[in-house]
Amino acid sequence: MKYDFKQVEPKWQKKWEEAEAFRAVDNSPKPKYYTLVEFPYPSGAGMHVGHIKAYSGLEVVSRKRRMQGYNVLFPIGFDAYGLPTENYAIKTGMHPRAVTDRNIEKFTSQLKRVGFSFDWSRVVDTTEEDYYRWTQWIFLKMFEKGLVFRDTALVNYCPSCKVVLSNEDSQGGKCDICHSDIVQKSKAVWYLRITEYADKLLQGLDEVDYLPNVKQQQINWIGKSTGAFVNFSLKEIDEKLRIYTTRPDTLFGVTFMVIAPEHPIIEANRDRIANIDALDAYKEECAKKTEFERTQLVKDKTGVRIEGLTAVNPVSGKEIPIYISDYVMMGYGTGAIMAVPAHDERDWAFAKKFGIDIVEVIKGGDIAAGAYTGDGEMVNSGFLNGLTNKKDSIARMIEHLTEQGIGEMGVQYKMKDWAFNRQRYWGEPIPIVHCPACGIVPVPYNELPLKLPNVKNFEPGEGGESPLAKIDSFVNCKCPKCGGDAKRETDTMPQWAGSSWYFLRYIDPHNNEAFADREKLNYWLPVDWYNGGMEHVTRHMIYSRFWHKFLYDLGEVPVSEPYAKRTAQGLILGPDGEKMSKSKGNVVDPNDVVDVFGADVLRTYVLFMGDYGSAAPWNESSMKGCKRFLERIADLTDLVSGSGVTPKLESAIHKTVKKVSLDIEEMKFNTAIASMMALLNEIYDVGSITKEELMTLVRLICPFAPHLAEELWENLGGEGLCSLAAWPEWDEAKTVDSTVEVAVQINGKLRATIQLPFNAPKEEAIAAAKADAKIAPLVEGKTVIKEISIPNKIINIVVK
């Protein structure tokens, strides 16, 4: 059959749309299946082939599920708030709304050209009022429950984008958007108390089926550690200096303390500190250092001793000095540490530089040469002396601290609270009012959505305030509580807000009464299978699990974990093996591929190019192989003859059905396609195929190349749409051949292969092997030491 994709592909896309073939039905009697892919950020550049790979995996799974009789929800939408759009708007003078609409249109047409089986009736756009109304609603619920707070703190600030960034958005000290160096700035910002959910986020991982490395990254990100808080007395004042340590057992080895330069105890005791000027100077110096400089100077410790404050070691009673140094962070623990130079590398380096005593408390190392961080017997440690087990000595010390009332067991997390605002225009307005009389007042629920005003100028302010601050009609309002004059919060939410709950809105995207109907949530949740990029494992995934768990605690959703299963696709690299990027000019546009090769070839190729989870370079000539493959399938119509079965092909077809069915479940799409290619080669060898057999193959290829499949299905007289036909079943008994080829080894070296009946008994198999013309002379006259027979696979005869 001559196959013209340019005519066939639009034809079937239209038919699917007319038939509403991929509509998910709420509360259907069929079993449900919810497949989710990460919705795209609609950038001006349009999609690239990486998007196609990201969606093709679950596209195949979704199509297979439908054919298996499931009621499938496979939605798509757009995560459209964000800086690139706003920056583009500033540059061109276009309104972000117009830019977004244009980009969404472009993405939509690209997605439709590829023939993805999304339910287009459920598209969500995070920037629409109907959507962000509920983003604001969830925010207010969090506010109500005390999970939103405002604090003046050192924040990550990008001087180029002029925004405050979350910890997650400034990994490595670089702005996630423009890659400039981040500076630390003191600012009043909004936080979501995600740390309150740290333990739940950690424990929830036990209930879900995520890839092991996905789980591991989340565990590391949460970064739970257990240890103890200890309150050190100060000699000069009646105040305690509280520290956190994971090694309370080394307390006898503490010879000094270090606090962060920003630690409040300094401000509180300015009068008492003799060298306050030196401390101020040091603090200022640290603030100027970029994250990059800080990490570069890791080995070289700096600091200043506080003159006028002295601590007392609570177990040895010795007086010890206190220093400030930037190797202690205000953001972790209590911003103060007890230093044990004998057994901590950083403390050791600091002690050496400042000439502080180093006291060994764990035997086993040479503390003159460096810190000893291994295990060993406790020494110089009073009641701990002689203990050799770390766990025991830690437990014993915590017991002591608790009895004496100077400390207690404690838990810390690396994860920090989520800095939840941006000083930018293109985001969800934060629904809060600042009232001179009442303070911080939430916008009442019935006033949602708090609309983003339509303005002409989106330039951020120089002082780091939002463009909204310049819109008087937005800023000035009445206090919802007292009715007096008040001002609105002018910051907007960060990009990650809208994507934190989008999978819930897909379930009921047009609901005006609630973010989603409870019955529908009960039916569809959880997401059965979520696929996306590894880059979102620590941010988007943690955030959205947090929001979902919050809604669960509120009783708004029926399950505590949103995603039952999570997988990740690998990148598509440019033809040069480098990561695709506009600047390198190695980006492949899916439209160009569809123009030349067609959508089916593109879909098949992105899944065939290699292991789905690994990165693989784009190779156009390799894609030709997929083109040939699909054309050769179309040509099979010329080989159709007779009915019943082609005996030679029967088991090959059953094997392929099994292989393809199982491989799809494991995302081994490359081998699934390879097995269909192998079957195709076999069919051409045989030279004929029955209509029924071909229709089986057509249904197998349908999730990968649905346009071709539909055309062939129609041509062969198939009923209805191939996309909704039943997925082929295999008969296990027919996947085995009556005779099998068995390898025969002598002393582990391959010497012959013989044909044996399937499951031939061991004795029979070995006798047949020995009788083989190539084997007989090698065994004759030798002593047989051992005979191994692995049924249907291999025989090994050991001779001497």
Add this chain to the structure above:
RNA sequence: GCGGGUAUGGCGGAAUUGGCAGACGCGAUGGAUUUAGGAUCCAUUGGGAAUCCGUGCAGGUUCAAGUCCUGUUACCCGUACCA
């Protein structure tokens, strides 16, 4: 530094989990067809002076190792003074 991963032909990658290494595809070579190119079809394609050697390197376990164990090297990803 720490955590995770990878290493197989000229290339992308397979290998039912310890059982014939190199499936499938690309590329290449030869042939057919074609005025020519392209496309298509057929054959060959890990190396080799040939019962041998081959899965980053060095050992080990086993009848049998790409797969398991010990050591080692290189690269990739994440994270980073986390007390």
